[in-house]
Amino acid sequence: MISRKIVLIGDFATGKTSLIRRFVDNQFSDTYLSTIGVKISKKIIQLENTTLQGMIWDIEGGTETKPVNKTYLIGAHGAILVADGTRYETLEHIAMYRTLLHKNNAKTPFVLVINKCDCLSDEARHTITEKATSMYGDVVKNIFLTSAKTGEGVEEMFLTIASEMMGP
Amino acid sequence: MQEKDEETISILSRYLAQIISKSATQDPNGLEQALQSIISPVIAKEISENKEKMIDALYPIMGGMISKYVAQAIKELMETINKKIEQGFSVERYKRKLKAKLSGVSETELLLEESADAHILAMFIIHKESGLLISEAHTEESNIGDPHMVASMASAIKDFINDWISSNKAEKEEVQILSYGKDTLYIESAGSVYLIAFLDSDPDYEMRSDINDFFASVVKRYADFFQSFNGDDAAKEVHELSKKMYTYLISHNDRQPDGNNTKSFNPAKWGLILLLSALLFYVGYRLKIYYDMSMLENRVTEQTGEIVTIQNKEGHYILKGILKEASHFKTIQNILSQSPYAKEVGVDLSLSVGGVEKLIQRQKKKLEAQKEMLLKLDNAYQNDLQTLKHQIVPELDTLKKEQTQLKKSLESYKNEKRKLQQLMELEKNLYLALDHAFANNPYYEKRTHSLNFAPLHLFEEGKVEPIGTKLPLVTASFKKYLHVLSPYKPYIKRILILSFSDTKGNAAHNQLLTEKRAKNMLSYFLKDPAIAHSSMRPLIQTKGEGEKLPVIVNGQEDMNASRRIEIQFTLDHDKINSMINHYLEKQ
Numbered sequence: 029m030i031s032r033k034i035v036l037i038g039d040f041a042t043g044k045t046s047l048i049r050r051f052v053d054n055q056f057s058d059t060y061l062s063t064i065g066v067k068i069s070k071k072i073i074q075l076e077n078t079t080l081q082g083m084i085w086d087i088e089g090g091t092e093t094k095p096v097n098k099t100y101l102i103g104a105h106g107a108i109l110v111a112d113g114t115r116y117e118t119l120e121h122i123a124m125y126r127t128l129l130h131k132n133n134a135k136t137p138f139v140l141v142i143n144k145c146d147c148l149s150d151e152a153r154h155t156i157t158e159k160a161t162s163m164y165g166d167v168v169k170n171i172f173l174t175s176a177k178t179g180e181g182v183e184e185m186f187l188t189i190a191s192e193m194m195g196p
Numbered sequence: 197m198q199e200k201d202e203e204t205i206s207i208l209s210r211y212l213a214q215i216i217s218k219s220a221t222q223d224p225n226g227l228e229q230a231l232q233s234i235i236s237p238v239i240a241k242e243i244s245e246n247k248e249k250m251i252d253a254l255y256p257i258m259g260g261m262i263s264k265y266v267a268q269a270i271k272e273l274m275e276t277i278n279k280k281i282e283q284g285f286s287v288e289r290y291k292r293k294l295k296a297k298l299s300g301v302s303e304t305e306l307l308l309e310e311s312a313d314a315h316i317l318a319m320f321i322i323h324k325e326s327g328l329l330i331s332e333a334h335t336e337e338s339n340i341g342d343p344h345m346v347a348s349m350a351s352a353i354k355d356f357i358n359d360w361i362s363s364n365k366a367e368k369e370e371v372q373i374l375s376y377g378k379d380t381l382y383i384e385s386a387g388s389v390y391l392i393a394f395l396d397s398d399p400d401y402e403m404r405s406d407i408n409d410f411f412a413s414v415v416k417r418y419a420d421f422f423q424s425f426n427g428d429d430a431a432k433e434v435h436e437l438s439k440k441m442y443t444y445l446i447s448h449n450d451r452q453p454d455g456n457n458t459k460s461f462n463p464a465k466w467g468l469i470l471l472l473s474a475l476l477f478y479v480g481y482r483l484k485i486y487y488d489m490s491m492l493e494n495r496v497t498e499q500t501g502e503i504v505t506i507q508n509k510e511g512h513y514i515l516k517g518i519l520k521e522a523s524h525f526k527t528i529q530n531i532l533s534q535s536p537y538a539k540e541v542g543v544d545l546s547l548s549v550g551g552v553e554k555l556i557q558r559q560k561k562k563l564e565a566q567k568e569m570l571l572k573l574d575n576a577y578q579n580d581l582q583t584l585k586h587q588i589v590p591e592l593d594t595l596k597k598e599q600t601q602l603k604k605s606l607e608s609y610k611n612e613k614r615k616l617q618q619l620m621e622l623e624k625n626l627y628l629a630l631d632h633a634f635a636n637n638p639y640y641e642k643r644t645h646s647l648n649f650a651p652l653h654l655f656e657e658g659k660v661e662p663i664g665t666k667l668p669l670v671t672a673s674f675k676k677y678l679h680v681l682s683p684y685k686p687y688i689k690r691i692l693i694l695s696f697s698d699t700k701g702n703a704a705h706n707q708l709l710t711e712k713r714a715k716n717m718l719s720y721f722l723k724d725p726a727i728a729h730s731s732m733r734p735l736i737q738t739k740g741e742g743e744k745l746p747v748i749v750n751g752q753e754d755m756n757a758s759r760r761i762e763i764q765f766t767l768d769h770d771k772i773n774s775m776i777n778h779y780l781e782k783q
Contacts, residue, residue, distance in 0.1 A: 030426070031429065032427055065356060066356070068345055068352060069345075070344055083345075083348045097355075102355075103323065103326030103327060103328075
């Protein structure tokens, strides 16, 4: 079986741990879970032609005073950049995370995730998607609206990054 | 000459320092190589020739350095020992104390020994950048969990610490030892991978070197594979590595003093183990017996309510107790006989006073009941006997009578049969008796079974009196004749004394003459008391036959012989026949 390192990065409290919990255990806890440092999870992902063992690194969310530990990003085969749909600034910070990611892994594929979409109205969804596309449309192929709470877009998002990691 | 040299040296010294200083700035490598080729042999030669001098010269520098490393090593050792001592109340501490006492080796020495007893539980080779596990091997005792998760986490922790160290120090250093409790992770990096060895205690220098050597050999061989590792654990190199690591960690652990294979056989150790095993077995055996005996006691108490104890006296088990109830003796014997210790456990039971009284009372009652029953039985028996008597005695009397009757009948029958036999053979037996009795008597005629005294010439001519001298002979014969006939008396009709005469003279006279002679003869016989009183007397009759049957010899009458007496008898054939018929009819 082929193993791949997937990193989740994004601002503090954007819902990275909840997304992993939803994907890995298919469960969700309403209690806000803050990540400290890094937490490793494993998920066997069944793709169309192959099976992948995803080692998912849930990296502590960055803040203005404490940036993300870039060491954890080294060697990542794929990345999930997470923004909080209810906090616009977290979407803006995605550019910084992408730069950090590609500093040592220039070709690492990634997806952009706008989480907590269950808290957004249809209009807000439309607005934030447009903003994300306008900001990162030229560097990212896939932008997902996800909800760790409802599970919306989570499975698809993970399968997409898994497929991209495996290449064409 | 010496002065010139000193001058030259003085001039050169002035410029040499400047030349060296300039070369060090412009061509440091060239200067280094030039000096190395000169200085190294000189130093080597100097050390070889003046060792003590050189040591004295270098000690201030080297001594301090050596002291530093030695102090570091001792510090590490002390830390290990301190950790062991901290386990002051742990099981290991007491095990160590016991081992020290038994083996005679001090606890400190054992501690020192233990400090070098690190075992490798698992080995991981991890891709440095991604933190993905390339290959791993672990022992059965290890409890690593999911190796991929552990590899990633260890990698993350290592990265975190490295990152922290780098941010606080100018030089780039890498974490090598991570310890938690007794467990230690020894980390060694090389190229694109690093190795993590999971140990059960801190590795010493020698062990680290050994692991590093192994790791170096692995990196050397699989460098290309490591660089191009794509996360695929199906690659054959992954399995080869796993096998290599497993072999290494097993062989490494076996080399350790606590490993499964010790280097040398220690007879004292094995003797101690055997002794302890035997002791343990014995204690277990004794405990089992103690338990079984307790169970046996409980079973007795449960089933009888009696309190008993099983005591061990000089290797023999005795079941003791004072019973309240005598019947429990048997129950306890049954319980014992069914237990596997039936042969090993003896019985020493006694009966309490109350129990004895109860037993006596019960026996008394039992005896009384038996007595009563016996009396009833006796009465019944007597009644039956009386009934039987009444029934049997008459029948018995009847039977006896019948038996007597039968006996009589039988006797009678036999008697009659005998009589019949006698009757049928009477004549023949009589004749035989006569023949036998008179076999030598010249006057006995066998043909007629009569006595004929003709040859005796008993009468003279014309005389009625017999010749006296000849009479005794006739009387003796007649007496004997009567004696032989006497048993047959009932069947004899008569005994005739017949008298015959010669033919001379008158026939009538001769008739009278013979009648007289016969009577005279009888008279003469009756003079003998035996004849006179004989039972045969009534049967004796006389008869004169006259001259009817004279004795003829050679055609002429023997006159003397014709005057003769004959005695004969006549059987009562009618009576005999009548009796025979009578008996035959009865038969």
